[in-house]
Amino acid sequence: xxxxxxxxxxxxxxxxxxxxxxxxxxxxxxxxxxxxxxxxxxxxxxxxxxxxxxxxxxxxxxxxxxxxxxxxxxxxxxxxxxxxxxxxxxxxxxxxxxxxxxxxxxxxxxxxxxxxxxxxxxxxxxxxxxxxxxxxxxxxxxxxxxxxxxxxxxxxxxxxxxxxxxxxxxxxxxxxxxxxxxxxxxxxxxxxxxxxxxxxxxxxxxxxxxxxxxxxxxxxxxxxxxxxxxxxxxxxxxxxxxxxxxxxxxxxxxxxxxxxxxxxxxxxxxxxxxxxxxxxxxxxxxxxxx
Numbered sequence: 001x002x003x004x005x006x007x008x009x010x011x012x013x014x015x016x017x018x019x020x021x022x023x024x025x026x027x028x029x030x031x032x033x034x035x036x037x038x039x040x041x042x043x044x045x046x047x048x049x050x051x052x053x054x055x056x057x058x059x060x061x062x063x064x065x066x067x068x069x070x071x072x073x074x075x076x077x078x079x080x081x082x083x084x085x086x087x088x089x090x091x092x093x094x095x096x097x098x099x100x101x102x103x104x105x106x107x108x109x110x111x112x113x114x115x116x117x118x119x120x121x122x123x124x125x126x127x128x129x130x131x132x133x134x135x136x137x138x139x140x141x142x143x144x145x146x147x148x149x150x151x152x153x154x155x156x157x158x159x160x161x162x163x164x165x166x167x168x169x170x171x172x173x174x175x176x177x178x179x180x181x182x183x184x185x186x187x188x189x190x191x192x193x194x195x196x197x198x199x200x201x202x203x204x205x206x207x208x209x210x211x212x213x214x215x216x217x218x219x220x221x222x223x224x225x226x227x228x229x230x231x232x233x234x235x236x237x238x239x240x241x242x243x244x245x246x247x248x249x250x251x252x253x254x255x256x257x258x259x260x261x262x263x264x265x266x267x268x269x270x271x272x273x274x275x276x277x278x279x280x281x282x283x284x285x286x287x288x289x290x
Contacts, residue, residue: 018043041068052117088140095131107269155194173255225254251277
């Protein structure tokens with residue numbers, strides 16, 4: 001969205017930029033298959049223009065709305081040529097691309113550090129701070145191309161924070177170091193059960209529907225608290241390769257804190273806590289098969 005010189009009462013100067021890159025590869029040979037998916041999802045906006053105060057040359061910063069960098073790869077080897085079951089190994093990485101700076105007053109997240117005017121931002125996250133790495137051997141069931149199921153009873157996960165200062169914020173899921181009241185661990189090892197189920201189908205030749213649910217329980221730390229990732233996509237083909245789509249995703253991780261959305265709070269955020277993260281996007285997609 002670009003809005004310059006709006007009429008009085010018709011909005012503010014605004015510049016919004018965003019995009020999604022979703023790349024998938026599938027390789028099969030005899031009983032072996034290898035699937036990889038890369039997702040980069042970035043959205044940012046700037047409301048207003050000019051400088052942050054009359055005595056400053058610092059421009060109003062861009063806010064970060066969404067930042068995801070996810071890679072998942074799966075290896076599978078069928079029991080035999082007619083079987084829907086396969087031995088499988090699932091590998092994953094979840095992190096972000098750009099630095100995030102949180103404002104102490106509004107709790108909004110910006111793309112740069114500013115300590116002028118009404119802004120007082122500090123670094124809260126960046127690439128590999130945090131990052132979640134998954135290694136999960138298990139079994140996979142795939143009957144046809146619509147449904148697939150994966151289960152690992154010994155799925156390992158490592159939560160890694162490369163920056164000690166970011167780890168010390170205590171909001172990304174690691175624990176305090178033994179004997180310290182201010183310094184947090186930079187990593188956390190988890191061992192648990194991972195279950196995934198996915199569905200994909202095309203209706204009426206033009207409507208593409210996809211859904212994927214991932215559930216993880218950590219045996220080593222409160223296994224009753226299930227981490228949830230549920231992604232959904234609906235897209236209708238307008239022209240060949242061009243689709244209008246809606247993405248609606250849910251995330252929950254009991255070890256991590258969320259900015260609590262509150263329409264009655266200053267800046268729309270009322271502190272930090274455990275909440276379900278819901279993301280909805282309307283996208284114009286171009287798809288090409290190689």
